[in-house]
Amino acid sequence: MADGLHASARVALADPTAMLDRLCGHFTEHAAVTRRSGGARFDGPFGAVELDIADAALGISVISPNESYLFVVTSSVAEHLFEFAGGEAVALSWQGDLPTEARIPYFREAVVRSAHDITPAMRRVVVACDDPAHFETGGLHVRLLIPPPGRAPVWPKVGPDSRVIWPEGEDELARRVYTIRAIDHVRRELTIDVVLHDDSPGSVWARNARTGDRVGLLGPGGGDVVPADWYLLCGDETALPAIARIAASLPAAARAAIVIEVADRTEEQQISSKAALEITWLHRNGLSAGSTDLLLDAVRAIALPEGGEPFVFAGCEQAAARAIRKHLRAERKLPKERHLVAAYWRRGHSDVHDHGE
Numbered sequence: 245m246a247d248g249l250h251a252s253a254r255v256a257l258a259d260p261t262a263m264l265d266r267l268c269g270h271f272t273e274h275a276a277v278t279r280r281s282g283g284a285r286f287d288g289p290f291g292a293v294e295l296d297i298a299d300a301a302l303g304i305s306v307i308s309p310n311e312s313y314l315f316v317v318t319s320s321v322a323e324h325l326f327e328f329a330g331g332e333a334v335a336l337s338w339q340g341d342l343p344t345e346a347r348i349p350y351f352r353e354a355v356v357r358s359a360h361d362i363t364p365a366m367r368r369v370v371v372a373c374d375d376p377a378h379f380e381t382g383g384l385h386v387r388l389l390i391p392p393p394g395r396a397p398v399w400p401k402v403g404p405d406s407r408v409i410w411p412e413g414e415d416e417l418a419r420r421v422y423t424i425r426a427i428d429h430v431r432r433e434l435t436i437d438v439v440l441h442d443d444s445p446g447s448v449w450a451r452n453a454r455t456g457d458r459v460g461l462l463g464p465g466g467g468d469v470v471p472a473d474w475y476l477l478c479g480d481e482t483a484l485p486a487i488a489r490i491a492a493s494l495p496a497a498a499r500a501a502i503v504i505e506v507a508d509r510t511e512e513q514q515i516s517s518k519a520a521l522e523i524t525w526l527h528r529n530g531l532s533a534g535s536t537d538l539l540l541d542a543v544r545a546i547a548l549p550e551g552g553e554p555f556v557f558a559g560c561e562q563a564a565a566r567a568i569r570k571h572l573r574a575e576r577k578l579p580k581e582r583h584l585v586a587a588y589w590r591r592g593h594s595d596v597h598d599h600g601e
């Protein structure tokens with residue numbers, strides 16, 4: 245295999261062909277899968293995997309560009325291998341460039357430095373982190389690992405087979421995805437803006453955050469912003485931090501239309517950028533979040549510029565995200581690489597761990 249970090253393993257199995265079939269079936273969703281006689285190759289965003297059957301065993305060989313990505317691939321292969329093995333006893337032991345520490349390579353502990361309300365329903369929590377540069381590229385978001393109130397945190401560990409061992413019972417962590425709105429390298433601080441909406445784990449954490457509280461961060465993830473001449477950045481208040489961070493990163497030559505749905509005028513915030521911004525605020529005026537077509541209607545009404553490369557970003561409740569994505573693809577014929585429309589939350593459901601870091 246080519247240059248990069250490597251890991252390999254050989255797993256004896258009762259039916260390695262059945263395992264190969266199931267792994268191929270699953271990873272088709274996440275990677276380009278190429279089948280060949282007695283083996284397969286997966287090429288995905290985090291690296292490549294070669295699978296080969298020999299002597300009643302499945303040989304696995306992984307190459308990835310960095311330690312975090314290598315771990316993403318080996319842990320994902322391991323999780324699915326054990327899941328698909330059902331009750332069969334499986335011995336999986338990796339050789340190669342995996343970290344020797346039992347720590348997820350993209351885990352960092354942070355400590356709350358301050359917390360204050362920036363609007364009636366948005367609380368800013370600033371956390372100190374030894375390694376802010378780690379969060380600069382690879383995505384705008386992190387998964388916050390929130391310890392149970394009043395308990396010292398127990399962080400996840402990595403087992404010898406590369407699977408993550410999560411603390412359970414009284415030490416179980418709540419996991420919620422948030423955007424890093426700003427990174428201050430000098431003060432070694434990350435800023436996270438949290439919507440206060442319920443007595444939910446994320447809201448309660450932000451409401452009660454006190455200087456010195458410890459919190460875990462997994463990430464960053466979600467990819468970087470695609471260069472374009474013209475942007476449409478839209479979303480509800482949960483995507484306001486992402487929109488503000490993207491706007492702050494745009495060059496002076498860019499133009500951006502920004503559309504943000506919030507409860508009312510008191511939730512509007514300053515959005516700063518070197519680029520030329522045209523900002524529209526949509527107010528729900530008493531209607532509940534996730535219950536209106538305000539965003540979809542506003543996106544429908546916006547004309548994409550003729551010529552140049554556009555990019556549309558949207559983050560909002562799942563139903564609205566689906567409707568906006570459908571509109572962009574079916575009616576605007578916007579190619580996949582020219583838009584990113586993400587469900588940031590789902591009405592009536594708690595975070596379901598499937599947004600990717």
Ligand SMILES: Cc1cc2nc3c(=O)[nH]c(=O)nc-3n(C[C@H](O)[C@H](O)[C@H](O)COP(=O)(O)OP(=O)(O)OC[C@H]3O[C@@H](n4cnc5c(N)ncnc54)[C@H](O)[C@@H]3O)c2cc1C
Pocket residue numbers: 385420421422423424437438439440441442444445446447448466481482483485486533586587588589590591592593594595599
């Ligand atoms: C990539 C990404 C980036 C995100 N960035 C941010 C961010 O920077 N700031 C931020 O505040 N959120 C952000 N979110 C959204 C956040 O992860 C969800 O809102 C999450 O559900 C909040 O967790 P919770 O513990 O407060 O509520 P949960 O326990 O997950 O949900 C409890 C209940 O509250 C409802 N609910 C969840 N969110 C909202 C809401 N915003 N308004 C009304 N009802 C809600 C749910 O439908 C559920 O019924 C982001 C999500 C993604 C995927």
